[in-house]
Amino acid sequence: MNAPLIQRHAMDVQADILIEARHISRQFGAFQALTDISVQFRAKHLCAIIGPNGAGKSTFFNILSGAIAPSSGSVLFQGQDITGLEPHEYARRGIAKSFQITNVFKQLSAHENVRVAVQMRHARFDFFSPRAKLAGVAQTAQALLERVGLASLGQKPAGDLAHGQQRSLEVAMALAADPQLLLMDEPTAGMSPEETTVMMDLITELAAERTVILVEHKMKLVMGICKTLIVLHHGQLLAQGSPEDIRANPEVRRVYLGQG
Amino acid sequence: MAPLLTPVLTLIARHRVLSVLLFLLIFPWLMPYEALAVNILIFGLYAVGFNLLFGYTGMLSFGHAAFLGVGSYLTGMSIVHAHLHWLIAIAIGVGASGLVGALMGHLAIRTRGIYFSMVTLALGQIVYYGFYKAERWTGGENGLRGVTVPAFEFAGLTIDFTNPVTKYYVMLGFVAIALGLVSRILASPFGAVIEAIRENEKRAAACGYDVARSKLLVFVLSAAICGLAGSLRAIHLSVVPIDSLHYLQSGQAVMMCLLGGMGTFFGPFVGAAVFLYLEDVVTTLTRHWMAVVGTIFMVFILFFPRGIWGSLIGRWERATTPSAQT
Amino acid sequence: MSTLIPAPTPNPEHSTSHADQHADQHAAPQANMQATSRRRLLQAGAAGTVLAGAPFAINIVRAQGAPIKIGFPTPLTGAFSAEAQDQVRAAELAVKEFNDGGGFNGRKVELLVRDDKLNPGEAASRTLELIEKDKVDFIVGSLSAATQLSINAVTRERKVIFNSISQSDAINEAKDWSPYTFHEALNPHMTAGAVARYAFPKYGKKVVYLTADYAYGHEMVRGFERAGKALGATTLADIRHPLGAADYSAFLPRIQALKPDILVLCNFGRDLVNSAKQATDFGLKESTRLVAPVLLFTSRVAGGADAFEGVVGGTSYYWGMEDSIPAAKAFNDKFRRAYGGAVPSDYGALGYAGVRSVLQAVVNAKSTDSDKVADALGRLEYNWYKGNQFYRKCDHQSVQSIIIVESKSKGMKDKNDVFSVASIEAPSESNLRSCSELGHKG
């Protein structure tokens, strides 16, 4: 009688955890960027990786998003080991990311940017049917542009958009694949206060439907909205927990405020 | 000039293949002699094939002569040695260059930037020596001679390739099909993908596109189209010169693309036409044609980086909305 | 063409030749160049408009007195431009003579020069241009095996007479040959044979070949070895080098080690200059005699005396043979008169002979019809510039004398005095490969 129960319980846990890092380490030559980091991220959950500069945030982010492979350890997505797969494989499994340096197709129009991203789900190697025929794609793209507040700028070449707008465009592209996991590397970097608030609202909104992992070094920014915080320091996991725990954590205070 | 230009260009943009064909139908009348028109047809196609890789996917290959040459030689050899029907010979030429494209591409796409260019150059040279050495089959440095298509009956009328006009229109048929295909591909979702890759490889991958595979596909397509150009050239010249495999021949594709405007549909054709016509005129005017060609080339890179057609489109886009990709 | 350092100045004249131009050419080459260009421009323009009107006119009926057109594709630019431009000068001399002599019942001759850039593809499309646009009656020219073969491929398909003025064995063979194919120049078999017959008995029997790796080079080696067999020569090695290589040093240590009596440089033009120069640097000449199948006048002038010191080779013509051959004297004088004292080069002379033969055949045939003229050429026996010649029946190869020259390094009278004539092999069909070997029936 008990056995199945336990089993179901186990399965629930499995289901609840979207992506998991197991004993992740990474060296760059002699430099140890990350040492034995194990973290679990739960589904439909907004979470931030914080830490002072050089803490290894971006490295960790890149490993989670498949941009670089760990020296040791593994990444599990929905219980599957996806360590070292090609970047596009990550994307196809439903892992989307927005980069730290703005990263769009500069010469293509904003709409085309999103359209290409959306198209991925419909026609990967279609040589013959005219693009225009994929009407659904164009509409989805438009919808996404509206969602990030760029509806009116669809025809503008992405390169000509303002910095903040380009970041938003990136989010739209990331959303195009309707990902279960959205990784965002300093989404508000270089944004004006207004743009920042808009972006943070958007992020909270997005987190309602999927897991969102932010990398951020502005601590206050994430305190408000995140359920969980993960603090890295010198490439090691310093602390993880709710904003309250983190705020209370003396170690973190020392690192950030140089106390003790 | 924009208001006058806009409607015309919009029309061209909408039916780009149709309009180019209409132009090519009357083209022989505009050229001093048909052989030049045929050359432009062939090299136009060659440049279009090259542009698919360079202009649209952003990969600068110095090995494209390999595909022109393989197309020429395989078609030529099928006719000279195997006495096959010329249509089959062309099919073989195109197939073979596609195959060589697959091999070269498979190796080359691992590298990027200038290294990609150099790997393609090296592989191209290896193909060159392969054919150079196979003297028994290719005629080596003397080239392959005797690629002749006997006059034949078709739909009641006699088709004789020694009649330059007939030859031109037959070749036009093939070019039409190829252009239609290219246009279709560029308009397809895949067309969007390769442009995305040109713009930002990392991003394309993050969107879930298999960059390597897409690159390889374009490479093969591009190779096959250049191969067709080669096949036609073999029949046009009735010889296959070894020079058609030389890297200077690859350089010519780059020149034509740039002159006309890379990454535009018509650009390469315009480029080929202007290049060959200029060469034809200049060489009869002065022995110093290299200086003239070189100067024109530099002027274009400095002042019209988008090429002749590209600059036209530029004017037009500034006059209207930056939409249609011509 | 102004030159800072004395070097044979090529003639800038580029189209139909007229006496008055030759007069001012050497007065003011630049000016003449421009004059020429301008006229060409006009011509091109005219031709353009005419043709734009009627692109489909493939065989326009020619009015009486319309000029006889001879197309002349040759590499005005590229590695052999010096030779090519001399070919043009000599060819124009032949045209001028013919026109001054009243032409062919009232019809003057026009020479249409085209630059084939030494590229067979270019040569083929230039030939197509000459046939389709300019409607030429005959083609004379070419300066490489590859270009002449591609020109020939185009002309034979269209039944146009082509008189080739550069070397190749392949063009004699039935596979490429056509009744409209004529070969004014020597071929590798003849040249190599003659040089072998002169050099092997004289300098020794142990032979190494340094061969440009293409048909022309291979044909030369074949020629030497054939003739060598009869003379008991042994081949120590046949070293194939890439065509157009700039540096031969890497091939030379091995040749040194082989200690041959003779090193035959089976390459052409610049390859010959480079290999001879570097062989000299390696001190090869101390124990070995350098021999070249074809010793070019222009290469020797460009390469300098040191590199070529003591090198022996063959040629179809050297102006110095005028001392013993009256026809040569006559030809040289005509040439000197027309070009301010310049002497014709070997390949230049071929340009003269090639055109003159065709024109004589037109007169004999009393027609410009390809078949009639081809027939007349086949019967022609001529002595234009170097003694008696005729075209062999089966392959239309011109049977002619072969001159063996040795490069001078001292006692030169002027910059043109570069060779001494060592011997002249009389024309003989027996020095050619047999018709049956070439695949000709009968």
Place this chain on the structure above:
Amino acid sequence: MVELTPQLLGLQLVTGVALGAIYALLAVGLSLIFGMLTVVNFAHGAFFMVGAFLGIYFQTLTGSFALSLVITPLVVGSVGMLAERFLVRPLYGRGIDYPLLLTFGLSYVLIELMRVLFGIEGLPSSTPAMLRGSVDLGIGRFPLYRLVLIGATAAVVLGLWLMIEKTRFGLIIRAGSRDPEIVRVLGVDVARVWLLVFGLGTAIAGLSGVLAAPTRAVNPEMGITVLAESFVVTVVGGMGSLMGAVVAGLLVGVVFSMTSLLAPEFAELSIFVLMALVLLVRPQGLFGKAGLMG
């Protein structure tokens, strides 16, 4: 067929090194320009050719090979600087294709220019009197001049190395080839540095022209094959790496020399095969920085 005695192999090796010397010299110039300006100079072969012509011209003018060894590089270098200032500079930041293609056009013009100035079939070149003849190395006779060539190259490379390691200009070059931004941050007039580097690179090309002239036919097209070869060398060594240029130069020279001995017909092909292999195993070349040219 001769048996491969150690003497023969030894002599073949020396020959290869002498060949490699010129390759290395050319590649150093190319690499310097590329490493600093990320300009792929397709006119490099043409500058080499111009160097050869002017070398002979100044030699006949001054009557001294040594003098022309000094004058010619200066002249060629200044031509190079003019080209950088008025042709290449407008193209910075437009990606690497444009300068590459522009210099390709420039090479055409330079070739034609030499044709007009010195005639189409080139100039007779000869080894300066005191460097003529061949010396016995104990393993066979070897041309004296080619030994001088090896020495000269070594000297140039050494001088260059000292300049880069010891002078402020060298410091800037080192910094710049790693990251042009740093140079700007250092508050250096980048434009001037790039001008000088391009000048230096082309001057070296000119110098190798003067040095190579006595060993080969000097004609307007002599730069074309040389260009292909020196690119192979530069790429094998890793674009932008001077060390790589020298090592690869010698490597290519020896590989060419050895194939010339064992399979002469494939001598030319061998260096392309070498390049293909190196790039497929190490896409950034032997000494190249990974990810350069991303």
